[in-house]
Structures are given as structure tokens and as C-alpha cells.
Amino acid sequence: MKITDIRTAEIKGHGYSTYVRIYTDEGLIGNGECIHGGEGCPAMVHALSRFIIGESPLNVDMLFEKMRRGRLFDGAMAGATVTAMTGIEIALWDLAGKALGVPVYQLLGGKFRDTVRLYCDSHAGKDFSPEAYATRAKEVVALGFDALKFDVDETQAGYRNDRWSWHASAAEVDWMVERVAAVRDAVGPEIDLAIDMHGRYDIASGIAVARAMEPFRLLWLEEPVPPENVAAMREVKRVARVPLCAGENLYLRWGFRDLLEQQAVDYIMPDIPKCGGLSECRKIANMAEVYYIPLAPHNVCGPLGTMASAHVCATIPNFLVMEWHWIDYPGWDDLTIQDQPVIQNGHVVLTDKPGIGLEVNDEVARRYVRPGTAYFGDHV
Ligand SMILES: [Mg+2]
Numbered sequence: 001m002k003i004t005d006i007r008t009a010e011i012k013g014h015g016y017s018t019y020v021r022i023y024t025d026e027g028l029i030g031n032g033e034c035i036h037g038g039e040g041c042p043a044m045v046h047a048l049s050r051f052i053i054g055e056s057p058l059n060v061d062m063l064f065e066k067m068r069r070g071r072l073f074d075g076a077m078a079g080a081t082v083t084a085m086t087g088i089e090i091a092l093w094d095l096a097g098k099a100l101g102v103p104v105y106q107l108l109g110g111k112f113r114d115t116v117r118l119y120c121d122s123h124a125g126k127d128f129s130p131e132a133y134a135t136r137a138k139e140v141v142a143l144g145f146d147a148l149k150f151d152v153d154e155t156q157a158g159y160r161n162d163r164w165s166w167h168a169s170a171a172e173v174d175w176m177v178e179r180v181a182a183v184r185d186a187v188g189p190e191i192d193l194a195i196d197m198h199g200r201y202d203i204a205s206g207i208a209v210a211r212a213m214e215p216f217r218l219l220w221l222e223e224p225v226p227p228e229n230v231a232a233m234r235e236v237k238r239v240a241r242v243p244l245c246a247g248e249n250l251y252l253r254w255g256f257r258d259l260l261e262q263q264a265v266d267y268i269m270p271d272i273p274k275c276g277g278l279s280e281c282r283k284i285a286n287m288a289e290v291y292y293i294p295l296a297p298h299n300v301c302g303p304l305g306t307m308a309s310a311h312v313c314a315t316i317p318n319f320l321v322m323e324w325h326w327i328d329y330p331g332w333d334d335l336t337i338q339d340q341p342v343i344q345n346g347h348v349v350l351t352d353k354p355g356i357g358l359e360v361n362d363e364v365a366r367r368y369v370r371p372g373t374a375y376f377g378d379h380v
Pocket residue numbers: 196198222223248
């Protein structure tokens with residue numbers, strides 16, 4: 001079997017995802033989704049096709065390495081080039097699974113679990129009162145989730161007197177504490193609760209918030225300081241008794257190396273459909289396991305990228321929980337065709353269908369294509 005063509009479609013979701021479709025001379029087609037590659041991502045995918053066309057889709061790791069080495073001088077160490085490679089890699093796994101008649105998790109070594117636990121990124125909406133946070137938390141738990149995340153870096157709170165300098169005053173820390181207390185009070189101690197600061201604050205603020213969060217027994221505090229400086233993250237971890245999680249903007253194994261070696265966080269959160277794909281994230285997970293650090297993958301993808309990520313989560317022992325970001329989008333999994341709902345009772349349920357296990361619903365997905373762009377090569 002040989003790869004004959006690669007096409008893309010930009011589909012609106014959390015921003016735009018790039019869907020990648022790979023065609024073969026035997027008529028089999030593989031689909032992948034990558035995210036946060038920016039407007040240039042489809043062009044990068046097409047530019048990478050010269051490394052792929054004519055090759056067997058079964059040699060996934062070799063083809064990924066061929067792209068990575070071929071593009072080292074063009075951004076393949078980190079960033080959008082890696083994301084474009086990732087979309088191709090995920091489509092290759094879908095294709096390889098279909099060609100061999102097995103689910104992707106089987107090709108990745110087999111599964112430790114049949115379902116993949118999700119945490120719901122919950123947003124409180126436009127009302128930033130503690131009561132609104134508490135109400136939303138109860139709604140999400142009623143949907144079957146036993147792990148939630150809320151943001152506390154809200155500019156709407158009115159504490160930003162300088163749009164560039166993110167320093168949390170004592171009053172802002174108190175504002176955060178009130179909302180986290182309201183959520184913890186609403187859901188009780190048995191629900192896991194993560195809090196995100198989006199890596200925006202200075203180190204004094206990160207430490208102040210981390211210390212203030214200690215009574216709430218958080219699942220984690222996410223990126224209390226920017227993630228680029230591992231020593232700063234480690235300093236927050238050293239002085240505050242709250243678990244830390246970071247890494248949603250890191251790429252490939254090398255991007256996670258310092259964070260792991262310095263044990264600057266308690267959990268890492270690679271974005272699987274962005275930072276290198278399924279095989280690479282299994283390798284990142286294996287590295288993390290050496291340091292007794294579980295994976296809590298970042299995920300804002302549609303159902304295709306979410307299910308692809310779930311295949312990785314199923315095949316590693318050190319999996320904690322994966323993000324789901326679509327609470328406010330009813331009909332989320334209409335973007336794909338599947339035998340059963342992708343999410344059941346707060347978990348992704350894996351199927352034993354070959355490949356990723358679901359197909360793009362072209363009729364629905366086409367409605368969300370970026371205006372002025374083609375849907376899988378309508379233009380070629
Ligand atoms: Mg985050």
C-alpha cells in the first residue's frame with residue numbers, strides 16, 4: 001500500500017482545527033485532527049506531503065522522523081511545524097489501523113483501560129460570582145464528571161490595572177479563593193478540582209495563589225507562572241503544598257525533558273494532537289513514568305482528536321485524566337460518525353473498530369469549514 005495524496009480541511013471548533021486526510025492506492029483513507037497550528041497549518045501539511053507520498057502508511061514512526069529531520073531547519077523542533085506533522089501522524093495511525101484491521105491502541109501496545117477519564121473544563125460563563133461558579137460545578141457533576149477545572153485568571157474580575165503586568169494583589173488572591181471555595185463547597189471533597197492560571201503571573205503571585213489554594217486539596221494548580229522557566233516553576237513547587245501541572249504549550253520529548261528532570265511539576269499536560277502525536281506522546285509518557293509523574297493531557301479538539309488522544313491515554317500506565325473543553329457545545333460529537341456516544345458518564349469509551357474508530361461526518365463538518373477555504377481539496 002502506498003500513500004497517494006494528502007488533503008486538509010480547517011474546521012471551526014475551539015478556534016480552527018486542521019483535519020488531515022491521507023489517501024492510498026488501495027482506496028483506504030486515514031483521518032487525523034491537529035490543533036493550534038494557526039492559519040498556516042494546512043500549507044505546512046501540504047509542504048510536508050513530499051516526505052510522505054509514495055511511502056507505506058504502516059511505517060508511522062519512520063515517516064514522522066523523516067518529516068522531523070527533513071524540517072529541522074524549518075521549525076520542526078517546536079511549534080506549528082510540529083503540529084502539522086502531528087496531524088499527518090494521527091491520520092497515518094488511523095490508516096495503519098484500518099489496513100491491519102485493529103484499533104490504534106492495539107498498535108500502540110494494547111490498553112490498560114477500556115475508558116479514559118475526562119475532566120470537564122467548566123467555565124462559569126459571563127457571571128463571575130461565586131454562586132455562578134458553584135452552580136456550574138454542580139451542573140457538570142450532574143452530567144457524570146468527577147473531575148472539573150475552572151479558570152481564576154479572569155480579567156473581568158477587574159484587578160488588571162496594567163494589561164501587560166500580571167501581578168495578583170492580595171484582593172485578587174482573595175477573589176480567586178472565594179470562587180474556588182464556592183466550588184469546593186458545592187461539589188464536596190470527592191470531586192477532583194483543578195484550577196488554571198494560564199501561565200500569566202509573576203513568581204510572587206504564583207506563590208501567593210498556590211499557598212492560598214492549599215486548604216482546597218486541588219487536583220492541581222495549572223501553570224501558576226509562565227512555563228518557559230523551569231526553575232521558576234520549581235520554586236513555586238518548593239514553597240507551596242499544592243500539586244502543579246504544566247506543559248500545554250511544549251512540544252516533543254525534548255520540550256518536556258527539563259520539566260521532568262528537575263521534577264518541577266507533579267503532572268504534565270502534553271496536548272497530544274498538537275505537540276507530536278500519538279507515538280511521541282507515548283514516549284513522553286514513558287519518560288514521565290521514570291519520574292513517577294502522570295499524564296493529564298490538555299485537549300481542546302473535536303471528537304476525532306479527542307478519540308485519537310484517548311488511544312494514547314489507554315495505552316500508558318501513568319494516565320491521570322484528560323481534558324474535555326466542550327461543555328457549551330451541544331452536538332459536539334455530530335462532527336464524527338460513531339456507533340455510540342464518544343463520551344459516556346465523564347469518560348471516553350474506546351471501541352474495537354479499526355483505526356481511531358470513528359469517521360468524519362462530512363456533511364456536518366463541511367458546515368464549519370473556515371470561510372474561503374476548501375474542504376479536503378475541493379479546490380484541487
Ligand atoms: Mg491551561
